[in-house]
Amino acid sequence: MKILCSKDILQTGVNTVQRAVSNKSTLPVLQGILLKAEKQTLTFCATDLEIGIRCEVAAEITEEGSTVVPAKLFSEIVRKLPDTIISLDLNDDVLIIKYFQAEISLKNYDPQEFPLLPDLDDARFFTLPTALLKNMIRQTAFACATEETRPIFTGVLLNIDGHTIKMVGTDTHRLAYRIAEIPNQDELQFNGLIPSKTLSEIYKLIRDEDEFVNINFSDSQISFQFGSINMISRLIDGQFPNYNQVIPKSCDTKIYVSVDSLLDSVERAALIARDNSYANIIRLAISNRILKINKVTEIGKINEKLDIKMEGKDTLISFNAKFLIDVLKIIDCEDIVMEFSGSFSPGIIRPLNDSNYLYLLLPVRAT
Amino acid sequence: MKILCSKDILQTGVNTVQRAVSNKSTLPVLQGILLKAEKQTLTFCATDLEIGIRCEVAAEITEEGSTVVPAKLFSEIVRKLPDTIISLDLNDDVLIIKYFQAEISLKNYDPQEFPLLPDLDDARFFTLPTALLKNMIRQTAFACATEETRPIFTGVLLNIDGHTIKMVGTDTHRLAYRIAEIPNQDELQFNGLIPSKTLSEIYKLIRDEDEFVNINFSDSQISFQFGSINMISRLIDGQFPNYNQVIPKSCDTKIYVSVDSLLDSVERAALIARDNSYANIIRLAISNRILKINKVTEIGKINEKLDIKMEGKDTLISFNAKFLIDVLKIIDCEDIVMEFSGSFSPGIIRPLNDSNYLYLLLPVRAT
Numbered sequence: 001m002k003i004l005c006s007k008d009i010l011q012t013g014v015n016t017v018q019r020a021v022s023n024k025s026t027l028p029v030l031q032g033i034l035l036k037a038e039k040q041t042l043t044f045c046a047t048d049l050e051i052g053i054r055c056e057v058a059a060e061i062t063e064e065g066s067t068v069v070p071a072k073l074f075s076e077i078v079r080k081l082p083d084t085i086i087s088l089d090l091n092d093d094v095l096i097i098k099y100f101q102a103e104i105s106l107k108n109y110d111p112q113e114f115p116l117l118p119d120l121d122d123a124r125f126f127t128l129p130t131a132l133l134k135n136m137i138r139q140t141a142f143a144c145a146t147e148e149t150r151p152i153f154t155g156v157l158l159n160i161d162g163h164t165i166k167m168v169g170t171d172t173h174r175l176a177y178r179i180a181e182i183p184n185q186d187e188l189q190f191n192g193l194i195p196s197k198t199l200s201e202i203y204k205l206i207r208d209e210d211e212f213v214n215i216n217f218s219d220s221q222i223s224f225q226f227g228s229i230n231m232i233s234r235l236i237d238g239q240f241p242n243y244n245q246v247i248p249k250s251c252d253t254k255i256y257v258s259v260d261s262l263l264d265s266v267e268r269a270a271l272i273a274r275d276n277s278y279a280n281i282i283r284l285a286i287s288n289r290i291l292k293i294n295k296v297t298e299i300g301k302i303n304e305k306l307d308i309k310m311e312g313k314d315t316l317i318s319f320n321a322k323f324l325i326d327v328l329k330i331i332d333c334e335d336i337v338m339e340f341s342g343s344f345s346p347g348i349i350r351p352l353n354d355s356n357y358l359y360l361l362l363p364v365r366a367t
Numbered sequence: 368m369k370i371l372c373s374k375d376i377l378q379t380g381v382n383t384v385q386r387a388v389s390n391k392s393t394l395p396v397l398q399g400i401l402l403k404a405e406k407q408t409l410t411f412c413a414t415d416l417e418i419g420i421r422c423e424v425a426a427e428i429t430e431e432g433s434t435v436v437p438a439k440l441f442s443e444i445v446r447k448l449p450d451t452i453i454s455l456d457l458n459d460d461v462l463i464i465k466y467f468q469a470e471i472s473l474k475n476y477d478p479q480e481f482p483l484l485p486d487l488d489d490a491r492f493f494t495l496p497t498a499l500l501k502n503m504i505r506q507t508a509f510a511c512a513t514e515e516t517r518p519i520f521t522g523v524l525l526n527i528d529g530h531t532i533k534m535v536g537t538d539t540h541r542l543a544y545r546i547a548e549i550p551n552q553d554e555l556q557f558n559g560l561i562p563s564k565t566l567s568e569i570y571k572l573i574r575d576e577d578e579f580v581n582i583n584f585s586d587s588q589i590s591f592q593f594g595s596i597n598m599i600s601r602l603i604d605g606q607f608p609n610y611n612q613v614i615p616k617s618c619d620t621k622i623y624v625s626v627d628s629l630l631d632s633v634e635r636a637a638l639i640a641r642d643n644s645y646a647n648i649i650r651l652a653i654s655n656r657i658l659k660i661n662k663v664t665e666i667g668k669i670n671e672k673l674d675i676k677m678e679g680k681d682t683l684i685s686f687n688a689k690f691l692i693d694v695l696k697i698i699d700c701e702d703i704v705m706e707f708s709g710s711f712s713p714g715i716i717r718p719l720n721d722s723n724y725l726y727l728l729l730p731v732r733a734t
Contacts, residue, residue: 073638073666080635094667104635106667268447268471271440298474299440300461305468 001037001065001090007081009057013044014075016055016229019201021071022048029113032068033075035088036111037061045117046071051198052117053205054230065090068109077104117232120223123216126160126188130210130226136167136178137199139330139357144196145171152238155193158222162187168243169196174323175243175360190217193240198222198233205229247360248346251339255286256309256352259336262291263328265304269293270321272302281364282321286340287314315340317347317363327359368404368432368457374448376424380411381442383422383596386568388438389415396480399435400442402455403478404428412484413438418565419484420572421597432457435476444471484599487590490583493527493555497577497593503534503545504566506697506724511563512538519605522560525589529554535610536563541690542610542727557584560607565589565600572596614727615713618706622653623676623719626703629658630695632671636660637688639669648731649688653707654681682707684714684730694726 014033022030025048034045042059045052067090077097087098090108097104137156145153157168166179202224206213210226217223223232269282273295285292286308293304317340328336333351340347349359381400389397392415401412409426412419434457444464454465457475464471504523512520517539524535533546569591573580577593584590590599636649640662652659653675660671684707695703700718707714716726 070666076638077635080631080638082631101672102632102635102670104639104667104669107665264447264449265469268444268469271443271447272471299437300471300473302471303469 001035001061001067001088002063003037003042003059003061003088004085005042005057005059005088007078007083007086009042009059010078010081010086013042013055013057014071014078016205017044017046017053018071018075019205020046020048020051020053020231025049027113027115029068029109030115031071032109032114033071034066034068034111034114036066037064039064045114047115047117049115050195050234051201052232053201054117054232056228066111067093067095068111068114069095069106070108074106077106118221120216120218120221120232123218123223124186124188124190125214125216126182126184126186126190128165128182128213128215130206130208130213132180132182133213134203134206135332136165136180137203139178140167140169140176141196141199141203142326142330143169143171143174143176143359151236152193152240154197155195155236156199157240157243158190158192158194160184160188160190168240170241170243173320173362174327175246176327177243177247177358177360179356192217192219192222193236193238194222195233195236198231202231205231246346247358248339248341248348251312251341251348253286253312253315253340254310255291255338255340256335257291257306257338259328259331259334261306262336263325265293265306266321266324266328269295269302269304270325272297272300273321279364280321281318282324283316283318285316286310315342317343318365319347319361320364323361327361331357368402368428368434368455369430370404370409370426370428370455371452372409372424372426372455374445374450374453376409376426377445377448377453380409380422380424381438381445383572384411384413384420385438385442386572387413387415387418387420387598392416394480394482396435396476397482398438399476399481400438401433401435401478401481403433404431406431412481414482414484416482417562417601418568419599420568421484421599423595433478434460434462435478435481436462436473437476441473444473485588487583487585487588487599490585490590491553491555491557492581492583493549493551493553493557495532495549495580495582497573497575497580499547499549500580501570501573502699503532503547504570506545507534507536507543508563508566508570509693509697510536510538510541510543510726518603519560519607521564522562522603523566524607524610525557525559525561527551527555527557535607537608537610540687540729541694542613543694544610544614544725544727546723559584559586559589560603560605561589562600562603565598569598572598613713614725615706615708615715618679618708618715620653620679620682620707621677622658622705622707623702624658624673624705626695626698626701628673629703630692632660632673633688633691633695636662636669636671637692639664639667640688646731647688648685649691650683650685652683653677682709684710685732686714686728687731690728694728698724 036043041056044055089096093108095106095108140156159166163184165182169176214225273282274280291306291308295302335352337350347361403410408423411422456463460475462473462475507523520538526533530551532549536543581592640649641647658673658675662669702719704717714728
């Protein structure tokens, strides 16, 4: 393998795939990045066996070949290389990096040991606008569980049915639901659970210049292709709960409130509420076109008051402040509608005048 | 105590003094910030008994008084307050913070328990331009020891004698020396060891708008006053070593090299050298107007070559790469002069054409 390329090209490739490099794998080669030089393309690959990322860049290749560089060291070296043309030259298992009058030799892994990123068998294919995909990820993935005890709650449900695409994330305490219309000429159907980690990596890697994302899926895997990047991920096995059942169809109380004001008040109340023994619980008291948030703990007390529009009955309901803050931070709207049916039924939050998003939040018993 | 002031004012005061708040004090009141309202001035004070910071801001005070707020909680609350006029009202040991229709009550500490920041007895006084003080700190404090086993090496020597000011920092492996001329009409004399932590806090707090820093000192303490801030620190007890003795007066080899090129080469070599068993040591081989840095370790090898100007003998000398990188990052000059006298005598680094700075670095035995 003999390659000439700019420092920038190396940096782009390494930065892109490095997110998939395994930190603590029992298979040492997974701590590496596969470099493959073929025709005039240099391909970077990394995988932790859950996610695989591939990135292709143009390079001047005078001899084809492949090797696996130690990811961390190679990326640090690339960052410190001078801004010039770099030569990479593989000599048995040693990669020689040349620049100006200097050179670095690195012991590499055997590329034969590097697991192939799986191909999707029987893949079906559709395309989404980048902006839509990013927004759907941002509005749903945060609601997933982070602990791995029940794997199905660590993924976001992606459902495509005719011209409708839905994404749903839940950790069983709250549920985030986003729907959109898409052109779908082939009338594709898909229903699969994508790990939320996969989605956050995609969210970080997609640049705004990438107008569209091509999505391929089989029954067990999904891949996302945008710009020069291809990312493949397993799907999570299991049956996602029937979330439609838990979304209330009616309510006793409906309020209209400014997102920014509510976020500020809840964040302040959370500072007082987060005292360990109080589990970050805050109570909303809705009455007389006023929303009050009160909390008394060992460290102090807070009384917040917000003017609201309201319909229906007065009510009292307690929530985990974090779960309320999470959703208020991702709503793209000045005002929201909140719906309640007493202290023990879930609360519903929607952007005003936008039926494409819904957040359901279970109440907690106030202390 | 009754005060009206803007959120900004509170934020400035809290952010400034918070650096001196103790994290792990056995005296709970030291985890607080003293607020003192007197005349039309609100004063913020914090101390960990090593350093004390005081910051004065203008506020509308309708009732004088003082209290000690819990620093962490109060600062988080201030950050989340709306951008409006805030009222602070002390009621026994409870501080009531009011804004818009809302209020927060915080249990406070007793201000009687808060230690007074000591006054300097017999203080002598001089003034330094801010830019000079910041530069002297930046070029010397990094060379101090961080572990507390030998306290005198955790401080920077400040020496004033006639019109000359000197700062010297050393951890016994390397020594950074900076000298400057100052107007000193009173012919003040001072020789004291300032904790490097004090100096880094000052470095972070001084803004470029503060043109001058007023320095007061006694035999055991020093204070720095700039803008609305006053910072006081103990001096370190003990006898600083006679550094003049260790600075070589002559050399066998003198080289002239570009700071940026040398820094890049040493940083790359350090990546290969940092393998545990090699203790980050790199070797400089100087010969024939070329400086070579070579390193072979388990993970790979590097050969760096730099064109240099040189006078005197060829030489070979090994250093801890980190100590070389540290100084190359703070030199304000394109080129440096390095002086050597064989493999076992200290190396000297100076900016080219600037006799006000000197860095001495002990060699290590190469492996």
